[in-house]
Amino acid sequence: MSKKKQGFISLTLMAIISFYLVVGFPKPAYAMHIMEGFLPVQWAIFWWVIALPFFILGLRSLTHITQANPELKLLLGLSGAFTFVLSALKIPSVTGSCSHPTGTGLGAVLFGPLTMTVLGSLVLLFQALLLAHGGLTTLGANAFSMAIAGPFAAYWIYNLTVRFTGKQKIALFLATTLANLLTYIITSIQLALAFPAPVGGIIASFAKFAGIFAITQVPLAISEGLLTILVWNWLQSYNHQELELLQLIKVKKQTNESIS
Template sequence: MHIAEGYLPPVQAAAWFAVSTPFVIHGTRNLVHQVRGNPDAKLLLGASGAFTFVLSALKIPSVTGSCSHPTGVGLGAILFRAPVMSVLGTIVLLFQALLLAHGGLSTLGANVFSMAIVGPWVAYGVFVLVRRLGGGLGVSVFCAAALADLATYCVTSAQLALAFPDPDSGFVGALAKFGSIFALTQIPLAISEGLLTVLVVRLLTRVSPQELRRLGLLRRPATTGGVAA
C-alpha cells in the first residue's frame, strides 16, 4: 500500500526519509559486500528485484490515499533475506513511482519504511521464529507473509494518522479511523497473500528445489560417501 505523491506534509516526508536511510545504508553495504565477494550475485539480485516488482504489480484500489495489493515483501524476505530486501524494495518502489505513478518521490521515505523495511523484517523474523518453534515450512511461510502484510498496512495507517491527526482525539482517533478502514480490506488481503505465498513456495519446492537451495531456503541433501564398486 503506497502513500500517493505529495500526500504527506513536507516535514513528515523528510522525517521518514531520515528514519529509512540507516536501514537502506545497512542493506546497501550488505549488497556491495555480497557483490564484491561474488560478482555473479549481481545477476541473481537483479532477477530477484525484477521478480519482486512483478509480484507487487497486482493491485486492488482501496481507500485512504493508497492502494491494496499483494505486497510480495513476505515472499521476497523469505527468499532473499530482510537486509537485501531493504535495497531491492527501495529500487522497486522507485520504479513503481516512475513507471506506474504509484507512490511517489516525496513519499518514497515513508513507503520504504513500511514496505521495504518493516514488512520484510517482520516476515523474516516471524519465519525464523516459527521454524525454530518447530513449525513446518507451510505454516512458517503463511505466518510470515500474512503478518508482513498486516505490519506494512499498520505502519502506513500510523504514518497517515501522524500526518492527519483527528481534531477531537488526535493521533489515536486518526489511527482508529485509518486503521478501521484498512482493516476491512487488509485482513482478508493478508490472509489471501499468506495462502498464495504458501502455494507459490510449495510449487517452487516441487519444480525448482535447486534454486531454493541456492537461496538457502531448503537444506542441501546430505551427501553419501559411497565408493563406486
C-alpha cells in the first residue's frame, strides 16, 4: 500500500473516532452554535437573507472546481470533514451558544472563501439535523459567522501574510486562528443585536457576550491554528500533487484577473 493511501486511511480513522466521541457522548441541548429558536424571528430572517447570496455564489464556485478538476473532490471532502469534526467538538459557553473550533480556515486557504461558504453551511445543516447542534431557523446566522465571515477572513489574512512575509506556516496559523476569533466576534455581535442590554444597549451586551466567549475561545483558536499546521504538513506529504494543482489554478486566476 502506498504512503498516500496509508496516510489517507489514518486520517479517515482519526475523523471516524472523533465523530464517534462527539456522537457517542452527547452534550446537553444548550451546547450549540446559536440554538434553534433562540433568535427573534426578525433577526433569524435577516441573517438568512444576508447569507443566501453568498451560498448561491459558493455553489457556482464549487461546481466550477469539481467540473474543471474532478481530481480535487477528495480534497474537498477532506476539507468538509475537517470542518465537521472540529466544529462538532463543542464547549458550553454563553447560554444558548457555545465555543468550539471552526475548521473553516483550511478549506478557505485551499479553495477560496466562496467554496467554503457551501461546505460550512452544509456542515451546519447536518449538525443541526443530526447532532442538535445549532438549528434551522438560526442556520443563516450561524452560516454567516462560521461559513462566511470566518473563511473570508482566513483567505485574506493568509494571502496578505504570505505576500508581506513569505512565511506560509505563519500565514496559515494566523489565518485559521484569527478567522476562528472573528467567527465568535460576529456571533457576539449577532447576540448583542438581538438582545441589547437594558443599560448600555448593544455595546454593553456585546462586551458581555464577547468577554465570556474569550475565556474559552482564545485557547481554542490557538489550538486550531496549530492543528491546521499539522494537517497542512500531512497534505504536503501525501497530497503534494493536489496542492501543486491548486497553486497553479490560483496563479492562472490571478494572471487572468490582472490581464482583464
